[in-house]
Amino acid sequence: MATIAVENYLKHVLLLSDGSDDLVSMGALAGALEVVPGTVTTMVKALADAGLVEHQPRLGVRLTHDGRRVALNVLRKHRLVETFLVQVLKMDWSKVHAEAEQLEHAISDEVLDRLDALLGHPVTDPHGDPIPNRQGKLSAQVYATLSTCLTGRPLRIVRITEQSPEFLQFAEQNGLRPGTALQVTERNLTAGLVTLRRAKGKPVALSIVAAGKVLVELDK
Numbered sequence: 622m623a624t625i626a627v628e629n630y631l632k633h634v635l636l637l638s639d640g641s642d643d644l645v646s647m648g649a650l651a652g653a654l655e656v657v658p659g660t661v662t663t664m665v666k667a668l669a670d671a672g673l674v675e676h677q678p679r680l681g682v683r684l685t686h687d688g689r690r691v692a693l694n695v696l697r698k699h700r701l702v703e704t705f706l707v708q709v710l711k712m713d714w715s716k717v718h719a720e721a722e723q724l725e726h727a728i729s730d731e732v733l734d735r736l737d738a739l740l741g742h743p744v745t746d747p748h749g750d751p752i753p754n755r756q757g758k759l760s761a762q763v764y765a766t767l768s769t770c771l772t773g774r775p776l777r778i779v780r781i782t783e784q785s786p787e788f789l790q791f792a793e794q795n796g797l798r799p800g801t802a803l804q805v806t807e808r809n810l811t812a813g814l815v816t817l818r819r820a821k822g823k824p825v826a827l828s829i830v831a832a833g834k835v836l837v838e839l840d841k
Contacts, residue, residue: 625726629654630664631673631692632699634684640759644681690757697753698725700746701736707747708740714747714798715789748789749780749799749836767815767832771839772805780836788834795825802840 633653637645651661669676673688684692702721706712712720728736734755737743744760745751751760764779765771778801781792792798796819806824807816815832817825827835 626664627668627673628691628695628726630668631684631688632695634674634682635689635692635696638683640761642683644677644683646681650682693753693757693759694730695725696759697755697757698728698733700750700752701733701740701743702728703746703748704740704743704752705736715786715793717747718784718786745780745799747799748782748784749778764836764838767805767817767827767835767837768808768829769833770805770837772808774804775802775840776804776837777802777840778835779838781834782836783834788831791831792835795827796822797825797835803837 630650633650634645637649637653647658647661647665650665651658654661665674665676665682668674668688669682672685673691674682674684676682699721702724703714703717706717706720707714737755743752744754751762753759767776770776778797778799780799781789781797783789797803797817801819803817803819805815806818808814808829809816810829813829815827815829817827819825
């Protein structure tokens with residue numbers, strides 16, 4: 622039953638649940654897939670009949686063991702393809718998501734393993750998103766964001782959670798890529814602004830909303 626539509630549904634349930642066993646609402650799934658709720662209900666019922674999801678009417682949906690295995694494999698393909706497009710083909714990191722959405726359904730597991738080896742078995746993609754390993758293990762480490770982290774401490778960006786081209790271009794223009802060292806010098810909740818200082822360049826001011834899309838850890 623592994624069609625492109627099935628793979629997309631399972632992958633989005635995985636992403637919306639953040640890799641957990643929490644139920645994902647049908648509304649959230651419809652929004653992520655940009656389809657009407659009725660379409661989601663029909664597909665989810667088919668996925669449940671195939672043993673790929675557990676559907677609890679009026680509550681939501683979660684992946685079964687088999688559904689999670691398929692979803693992790695698709696996610697692994699997507700993030701390895703993104704890594705290949707950026708590292709090898711030197712594509713702009715703000716453009717690779719759409720390309721990977723297409724290619725993730727066309728790559729065989731054999732090609733995927735070879736791609737993984739060629740790239741040196743990366744654990745994250747260019748945006749800092751964790752890449753499931755060959756055994757289907759996905760890192761579940763929790764990080765602070767620039768809107769919640771400590772101020773005045775040395776930090777390092779580990780992940781950009783917003784994947785839209787517009788936000789990634791904004792992050793690029795302001796030097797906010799995974800691996801960047803910085804500090805939050807001020808967080809003004811009244812004004813809704815976070816001020817950052819990097820090793821090079823002028824201070825950067827972000828909205829609280831934008832800052833919440835940048836995950837960081839203490840820079841040791």
